[in-house]
Amino acid sequence: MKHLLSAADLGHDQAVAVLDVAEEMAATQAREIKKLPTLRGKTVVNLFFEDSTRTRISFETAAKRLSADVINFSPKGSSVSKGESLKDTVLTLGAMHTDGIVVRHPASGAPYQIAHSTWTDASVINAGDGTHQHPTQSLLDAMTIRRRLKGGQAGQDLSGLAVMIVGDVLHSRVARSGVDLFTALGAKVTLVAPATLLPVGVEAWPAEVFHDLDRALAEAPPDALMMLRVQRERMSSAGGGFFPSPQEYAREYGLDAPRLAALAPHALVMHPGPMNRGLEITSEAADGARSVIVEQVANGVAVRMAVLYLTLTGAKEPGA
Amino acid sequence: MSYLIKGAALPSGRRADIRIAGGALAEVGGPLTAGPGEAVVDAEGLVALPGLVDIHTHLREPGREDAETVLSGSRAAAAGGYTCVHAMANTNPVADTAGVVEQVWRLGRAAGYVDVRPVGAVSVGLQGLHLAELAAMARSAAQVRVFSDDGQCVWDPVLMRRALEYVKGFGAVVAQHAQEPRLTEGAQMHEGVVSSQVGLAGWPAVAEESIIARDVLLAEHVGSRLHVCHVSTAGSVEIIRWAKARRIDVTAEVTPHHLLLTDERARTYNPVFKVNPPLRSSDDAEAVRAALADGTLDVVGTDHAPHPREAKDCEWAAAAFGMTGLETALPIVHQLMVETGRMTWQDVAAAMSARPALIGRVADQGRPLAAGEPANLTLFDPSARWTVEPERLQTASGNTPVAGWELRGRTVATFWAGRATVLEGEVV
Numbered sequence A: 001m002k003h004l005l006s007a008a009d010l011g012h013d014q015a016v017a018v019l020d021v022a023e024e025m026a027a028t029q030a031r032e033i034k035k036l037p038t039l040r041g042k043t044v045v046n047l048f049f050e051d052s053t054r055t056r057i058s059f060e061t062a063a064k065r066l067s068a069d070v071i072n073f074s075p076k077g078s079s080v081s082k083g084e085s086l087k088d089t090v091l092t093l094g095a096m097h098t099d100g101i102v103v104r105h106p107a108s109g110a111p112y113q114i115a116h117s118t119w120t121d122a123s124v125i126n127a128g129d130g131t132h133q134h135p136t137q138s139l140l141d142a143m144t145i146r147r148r149l150k151g152g153q154a155g156q157d158l159s160g161l162a163v164m165i166v167g168d169v170l171h172s173r174v175a176r177s178g179v180d181l182f183t184a185l186g187a188k189v190t191l192v193a194p195a196t197l198l199p200v201g202v203e204a205w206p207a208e209v210f211h212d213l214d215r216a217l218a219e220a221p222p223d224a225l226m227m228l229r230v231q232r233e234r235m236s237s238a239g240g241g242f243f244p245s246p247q248e249y250a251r252e253y254g255l256d257a258p259r260l261a262a263l264a265p266h267a268l269v270m271h272p273g274p275m276n277r278g279l280e281i282t283s284e285a286a287d288g289a290r291s292v293i294v295e296q297v298a299n300g301v302a303v304r305m306a307v308l309y310l311t312l313t314g315a316k317e318p319g320a
Numbered sequence B: 001m002s003y004l005i006k007g008a009a010l011p012s013g014r015r016a017d018i019r020i021a022g023g024a025l026a027e028v029g030g031p032l033t034a035g036p037g038e039a040v041v042d043a044e045g046l047v048a049l050p051g052l053v054d055i056h057t058h059l060r061e062p063g064r065e066d067a068e069t070v071l072s073g074s075r076a077a078a079a080g081g082y083t084c085v086h087a088m089a090n091t092n093p094v095a096d097t098a099g100v101v102e103q104v105w106r107l108g109r110a111a112g113y114v115d116v117r118p119v120g121a122v123s124v125g126l127q128g129l130h131l132a133e134l135a136a137m138a139r140s141a142a143q144v145r146v147f148s149d150d151g152q153c154v155w156d157p158v159l160m161r162r163a164l165e166y167v168k169g170f171g172a173v174v175a176q177h178a179q180e181p182r183l184t185e186g187a188q189m190h191e192g193v194v195s196s197q198v199g200l201a202g203w204p205a206v207a208e209e210s211i212i213a214r215d216v217l218l219a220e221h222v223g224s225r226l227h228v229c230h231v232s233t234a235g236s237v238e239i240i241r242w243a244k245a246r247r248i249d250v251t252a253e254v255t256p257h258h259l260l261l262t263d264e265r266a267r268t269y270n271p272v273f274k275v276n277p278p279l280r281s282s283d284d285a286e287a288v289r290a291a292l293a294d295g296t297l298d299v300v301g302t303d304h305a306p307h308p309r310e311a312k313d314c315e316w317a318a319a320a321f322g323m324t325g326l327e328t329a330l331p332i333v334h335q336l337m338v339e340t341g342r343m344t345w346q347d348v349a350a351a352m353s354a355r356p357a358l359i360g361r362v363a364d365q366g367r368p369l370a371a372g373e374p375a376n377l378t379l380f381d382p383s384a385r386w387t388v389e390p391e392r393l394q395t396a397s398g399n400t401p402v403a404g405w406e407l408r409g410r411t412v413a414t415f416w417a418g419r420a421t422v423l424e425g426e427v428v
């Protein structure tokens, strides 16, 4: 694959193949010498128009473990905030013979525009764009679920599993790419949120929708429960007035002890981070035995190594 | 200069020769013989329409001459078959005084391609707070008869009521850009399935419909005349249909792009498709086509909105709203409405010339093609095929949504007040 722009672009077989490569990458990371020569001589730019130290470090680590040269570039605001234009920034990178551009941008579609422009012929990897997509996050989530609940062997998908995503779906690129990827991998996806935090049009998504978390846990018991980050400012009138108060949100949609106890013994608790402890998730849930939140972070490096390898070497993923 | 047009099909379908002399249609019928010194225009296979009248054009001057000038916009209008355009007020400075509307009117006269009719702002600075001096603009040399804050909605119901009442004094109309502002904060595209998937903030249909519903009731209450700009949703059509059945004095417009395109275009993230109101669902597009065909929507208005390249060469969220339309409106209407049998050429003449002239109270435009009438005339070749190349259009901006499309039908000649502004497809 040339680019990774949206999880919706990955079909079942291609998604499985990426996870298989990610497992191979993860295996190399258990060795004493973690560094592979795969991308020696290639240049990867982390182009982050939006702060995300976590995601940037994950991509940077992945690229360096593959021996790529890494340049971190965080423009002080995109043209959205009247800085240098996206076009000029990308043209500049193009002039520096960049092989891959990892893009994080507050505007939905910016990575798609770069990939489909004449500004650069580098591979473009979407590291999160606006409220659109965050495909590597969903891949690392899928890798975590597959490994924990299916064993993580090559060729496996998520069929037969139920994934529940709870929270601010409206503003979440994690939810959008998750729905696309998990359903492509054969999982059943359930969304739980107040209607204010679901997009108009969600009825066309391949997911069942609940507004009541307790009912959802009872009627569609999840194998993996993913709690989305909720920004506190969204409750204010200026922020959109999406819910009345953090207290009400936590009561209605927070993962607390009784809800944790209602989960099946094997069920996983996930969170894309950064967490608002006490709002969408209690510390008890975040730090408990079911939590795979730290593992998600570790798998993020392996998944990003796989994506960089597949896009930058043009390697045909096995089976694709 | 006098012309003899040979063998044109009138909107009725009747073939006729047309003699243009002294700024008027001297004779319509024939066969006519060319007099000495008379230029003959071969119009075999061409349709003759009364010169088109656009009720909704952004010429950008004064203030944004990098996007369009009155001259470049006038040439684009002529190339598209227009002989009259209504220049919207959202310039810089805003056309909210007699001085600015007279300036635009004079620039139009100096350009000399179409009748440029300035639209006056409803409120000072388009701020939606205080009525602008509407009477001064109406009584100025520009003779303003259409008032609009287009680009902004006259949101305050009291201000809207006052405007509707006040313009009765000089037979003018308030043209509303119907957009409930609170429901559309940060809005980027039509709110629906596509917006939910591409992650762009939604502009819900109800934000348009709720304002139209309020405004038709206000127009009824005060007994005034309302024009609704760029109707884009099926629900808006239903409200206007209801209002007309109640004999409320409302007219409404649809743009070529809302007839032609849908929100599916946003999947490309190409900001050329970012427009306000946004491209809607295919059900909405079909509803506005049906409403234009049955007359619920009275006119086609281009909402020609030129922008310099940098306003579109960026992220969708950062891009300006709007697309050009003057040079492609008639071919699009031809393809969508005439070729499909939904409208006759008489219907097109009504929707693109007679009715917009009536809404704008432009006495010498939109007249029938008959002897003694002003010589405002367009010759259209329905069999022509041409590919839209933005750099070859007359408009100074390249933001056409149909770049690269092959369109069917092209303006071959335009006559404004007896002068040829376009001949053999070229602006003269």
Ligand SMILES: [Zn+2]
Pocket (backbone or CB within 6 Å): B150, B151, B152, B177, B229, B230, B276, B277
């Ligand atoms: Zn408007």
